[in-house]
Amino acid sequence: MTDGRLIAIEDPGDFRIAEFRDIRERDMTGREGRFIAEGTVVLRLLAEAHVSQRGFVAEKVLLLRNRVAGLEEIIAAFPEDVPVYVADAAVLDGIVGFHLHRGVLAIGRRIAEDDVDALLGALPEHALVLVGCGISNHDNVGSMFRNAAAFGADALLLDETSCDPLYRKALRVSVGSVLTMPYRRQGAAVDILRALADGGFAIWSLSPRGQTDIRKIAPSKRVAFVVGTEGEGLPEAILSAFGSARISQAPGLDSLNVATATGIALFELASAMRRI
Amino acid sequence: MTDGRLIAIEDPGDFRIAEFRDIRERDMTGREGRFIAEGTVVLRLLAEAHVSQRGFVAEKVLLLRNRVAGLEEIIAAFPEDVPVYVADAAVLDGIVGFHLHRGVLAIGRRIAEDDVDALLGALPEHALVLVGCGISNHDNVGSMFRNAAAFGADALLLDETSCDPLYRKALRVSVGSVLTMPYRRQGAAVDILRALADGGFAIWSLSPRGQTDIRKIAPSKRVAFVVGTEGEGLPEAILSAFGSARISQAPGLDSLNVATATGIALFELASAMRRI
Numbered sequence: 001m002t003d004g005r006l007i008a009i010e011d012p013g014d015f016r017i018a019e020f021r022d023i024r025e026r027d028m029t030g031r032e033g034r035f036i037a038e039g040t041v042v043l044r045l046l047a048e049a050h051v052s053q054r055g056f057v058a059e060k061v062l063l064l065r066n067r068v069a070g071l072e073e074i075i076a077a078f079p080e081d082v083p084v085y086v087a088d089a090a091v092l093d094g095i096v097g098f099h100l101h102r103g104v105l106a107i108g109r110r111i112a113e114d115d116v117d118a119l120l121g122a123l124p125e126h127a128l129v130l131v132g133c134g135i136s137n138h139d140n141v142g143s144m145f146r147n148a149a150a151f152g153a154d155a156l157l158l159d160e161t162s163c164d165p166l167y168r169k170a171l172r173v174s175v176g177s178v179l180t181m182p183y184r185r186q187g188a189a190v191d192i193l194r195a196l197a198d199g200g201f202a203i204w205s206l207s208p209r210g211q212t213d214i215r216k217i218a219p220s221k222r223v224a225f226v227v228g229t230e231g232e233g234l235p236e237a238i239l240s241a242f243g244s245a246r247i248s249q250a251p252g253l254d255s256l257n258v259a260t261a262t263g264i265a266l267f268e269l270a271s272a273m274r275r276i
Numbered sequence: 277m278t279d280g281r282l283i284a285i286e287d288p289g290d291f292r293i294a295e296f297r298d299i300r301e302r303d304m305t306g307r308e309g310r311f312i313a314e315g316t317v318v319l320r321l322l323a324e325a326h327v328s329q330r331g332f333v334a335e336k337v338l339l340l341r342n343r344v345a346g347l348e349e350i351i352a353a354f355p356e357d358v359p360v361y362v363a364d365a366a367v368l369d370g371i372v373g374f375h376l377h378r379g380v381l382a383i384g385r386r387i388a389e390d391d392v393d394a395l396l397g398a399l400p401e402h403a404l405v406l407v408g409c410g411i412s413n414h415d416n417v418g419s420m421f422r423n424a425a426a427f428g429a430d431a432l433l434l435d436e437t438s439c440d441p442l443y444r445k446a447l448r449v450s451v452g453s454v455l456t457m458p459y460r461r462q463g464a465a466v467d468i469l470r471a472l473a474d475g476g477f478a479i480w481s482l483s484p485r486g487q488t489d490i491r492k493i494a495p496s497k498r499v500a501f502v503v504g505t506e507g508e509g510l511p512e513a514i515l516s517a518f519g520s521a522r523i524s525q526a527p528g529l530d531s532l533n534v535a536t537a538t539g540i541a542l543f544e545l546a547s548a549m550r551r552i
Contacts, residue, residue, distance in 0.1 A: 260539035
């Protein structure tokens, strides 16, 4: 039973749940690595990450009272020192500033991470890595994580100009994959790619003008796949320094969006590498 | 020059542009087939559809004054009886109810369409059709159109429980493909599939539990590919009556979202059918 550890919140102004106030208006990312986790799936993955000490901890949980019954197993997975607050719908809506019909929230915190080189050094001999450069759209970053997880990528690297995947919407769109997929967001794109090349990765970037059909990329032991900003695409310096791939489509059209293009490319690469 | 036909709007309350007021709060779809077109690409496609009498007409255009210079060719493509209004940023923001940085809007209208059977009857001998059942998310419907266009599908059919692709956000996410891809949104899913089967289509539905790997579907002259609601997936009656396909992925994960799954499936089918 979880009743013993539930802490009732009666007042939206209660200081114990201040981090949840008006969550739509602001985003806590960057404040000492804290982030908002929403929804049952993300909460469960946060509990797993917390317990296994896999890069993230939970600081507090806030639930709609009538959701508790269906979440007892997940609640029990959090250690006793993670407070679990419950509130009725009117109080919860007053806290977050809009009607939150799902009613499952938590504050998580990213714990210290090592650098890109350490992450790369820990990758297996056969590895598939997704790289994002200048991905500023939260949906696209979230989708990249979801797709990377779906097709068994080993890591995801974002350059410093890409948005933080712990933003509320990116994390939600990733269906929590940000908490399970090893990733780093640091450094310039060219430095990331140089480190990958030094690590023996075949580097392929995606572009409507790519020279190699994505269906014809020769499989390698280690592949890094690079996607850039929708619209502008990837800088010419990246396109020309490494292999470039295209997704064949009907002529005369706008390119696919980043999320779909990444999904198709990862599906093809994971197929060629016999990972799926 | 377009100066001669531009009509200046100085007052956000001007009745001539009343359809554009507070567009975020409401959606005109269903009101006699009217819809809001946003952005340069969609405006150009609306002009093309209007001129070629391809299912849609433009009723009026509303532009941010400083956007006019870059849009002269598109403006000139609309017949003279389509009024083109221009407004300064403050007036435009007052009309639409938020800061519209793109500054390109139009009211379009769908003209009478025939039924599904007529659309199917007009399809070529070799055909690829995408079918959506219960797709209520505007982003997903828009993405389905974008992907269908990207991979050269001949038509898109939505059952009556799917949302209208002319909703503002669906049309925007489709990057205007709703105006170029032949489609119908009518009838029950089972009736649509029966009509397709009668038309000689091999019918494949997508499901995480699908029996055939999407990479191994035998090509047919005519293929209809069916996707259902995210989460619930497709009804068992549809899965069992026809072929079901799966997109192979890493074990133990949430399924791909509808947009990405549709993109991957269409890419595979269009490849197998040697269309791309």
